[in-house]
Amino acid sequence: MLKEKIKKELENFKDENRFRKLTILNQDFLNLSSNDYMGFGNNALLIEEFYKKYPNLALSSSSSRLISGSYSLVMKLEELAENIYKKPVLFFNSGFDCNCCVIETFCDEKTLVISDKLNHASIHDGILHSKATLLRYKHLDLSHLKILLKKNKDKFENIFVISETIYSMDGDCVHLEELISLKKEFNFSLVIDEAHSFGVYSYGMAHSKNLIEHIDFLTIPLGKGGGSTGSYLICNQLYKDYIINKGRKFIYTTALPPINIAWNIFILEKMELFKDKRQYLIELQELAHSLIKKYNMNTLSTTHIISIIIGDNERLDKITNYLKEKKYFVYGVKEPTVPKGTSRIRIGLSPSLSKDNIIDFFQELNYALNTFF
Numbered sequence: 001m002l003k004e005k006i007k008k009e010l011e012n013f014k015d016e017n018r019f020r021k022l023t024i025l026n027q028d029f030l031n032l033s034s035n036d037y038m039g040f041g042n043n044a045l046l047i048e049e050f051y052k053k054y055p056n057l058a059l060s061s062s063s064s065r066l067i068s069g070s071y072s073l074v075m076k077l078e079e080l081a082e083n084i085y086k087k088p089v090l091f092f093n094s095g096f097d098c099n100c101c102v103i104e105t106f107c108d109e110k111t112l113v114i115s116d117k118l119n120h121a122s123i124h125d126g127i128l129h130s131k132a133t134l135l136r137y138k139h140l141d142l143s144h145l146k147i148l149l150k151k152n153k154d155k156f157e158n159i160f161v162i163s164e165t166i167y168s169m170d171g172d173c174v175h176l177e178e179l180i181s182l183k184k185e186f187n188f189s190l191v192i193d194e195a196h197s198f199g200v201y202s203y204g205m206a207h208s209k210n211l212i213e214h215i216d217f218l219t220i221p222l223g224k225g226g227g228s229t230g231s232y233l234i235c236n237q238l239y240k241d242y243i244i245n246k247g248r249k250f251i252y253t254t255a256l257p258p259i260n261i262a263w264n265i266f267i268l269e270k271m272e273l274f275k276d277k278r279q280y281l282i283e284l285q286e287l288a289h290s291l292i293k294k295y296n297m298n299t300l301s302t303t304h305i306i307s308i309i310i311g312d313n314e315r316l317d318k319i320t321n322y323l324k325e326k327k328y329f330v331y332g333v334k335e336p337t338v339p340k341g342t343s344r345i346r347i348g349l350s351p352s353l354s355k356d357n358i359i360d361f362f363q364e365l366n367y368a369l370n371t372f373f
């Protein structure tokens with residue numbers, strides 16, 4: 001029964017052109033789908049410098065944080081981050097665990113969570129595990145959030161509002177200051193995810209706008225602009241202590257190995273020195289957006305993440321296959337990652353791309369959009 005049911009579901013995915021497969025990236029291709037927005041993860045000079053500084057690090061921590069997994073490098077990383085963010089910091093193994101853990105540890109059946117409709121799966125899973133009541137506001141629509149807050153402000157013991165800074169699937173951006181002024185009016189707990197703004201905004205958007213103190217739980221996954229792995233959680237000491245005592249995704253997992261932790265220290269210590277990379281990324285972004293305008297393409301993006309909505313899965317496949325023939329690797333995003341009928345080409349800019357790369361790519365994309373229907 002189980003096998004039959006699963007087989008049928010996978011057949012449906014194939015019929016709808018959304019059956020997912022694992023592939024190896026062909027190294028001859030220009031990768032426009034990377035989330036390594038600052039190019040740290042693949043920077044040969046940085047990697048060489050890192051291995052010179054840390055030549056003999058262990059490849060396993062062999063323990064969870066509460067046993068022997070809080071070794072000196074982890075504690076140094078948290079201390080370094082605390083000096084930057086001026087608040088307690090707890091390091092998690094991944095952004096998924098960090099988001100999920102915050103929500104499932106602090107929200108319960110007496111909590112209302114109001115979440116942006118397009119928040120990441122880790123946020124959604126945390127809400128499901130928490131048994132809280134969930135309401136979703138229209139994507140980035142803070143006036144809709146305000147209506148929901150007004151209606152529900154006296155009905156629950158606690159209210160949590162959750163948003164990302166830059167959204168991965170559209171490349172659009174929250175108005176953090178406006179969200180914080182709503183927090184002052186309605187007194188909810190605010191959770192912000194900086195997965196797609198860390199690095200691009202140096203220590204993050206909240207830090208660069210001097211807003212850290214207003215955010216109750218700031219999560220900073222490092223797998224994208226951080227060029228690494230793991231996640232910082234920035235919160236007050238009471239919440240940090242509570243997670244250390246109660247957070248299942250913090251307690252019951254093996255800590256990351258010293259090599260990853262040392263790389264995070266290395267990047268964090270250098271972050272302010274990457275001004276030229278950030279400036280160049282802005283130039284690439286401006287160039288890409290001017291080409292989008294020139295070619296009349298359809299995007300909601302205002303940032304380094306650019307999605308061009310195609311809509312139909314079959315047409316998307318034709319376009320990405322054509323781009324592959326031209327040696328561009330671009331990932332076509334389909335449901336359930338994005339809503340049905342909004343499949344898209346998503347690219348992530350990074351300083352490892354040249355301006356000519358961007359000009360040539362958009363020329364090919366424009367050709368494909370006008371050729372394949």
Ligand SMILES: Cc1ncc(COP(=O)(O)O)c(C=O)c1O
Pocket residue numbers: 093094095096097099120122164168193195196221222223229230231
């Ligand atoms: C917005 C957002 N939050 C959290 C995560 C999860 O982070 P990680 O890959 O570190 O588990 C991702 C990445 O997939 C993400 O895009």
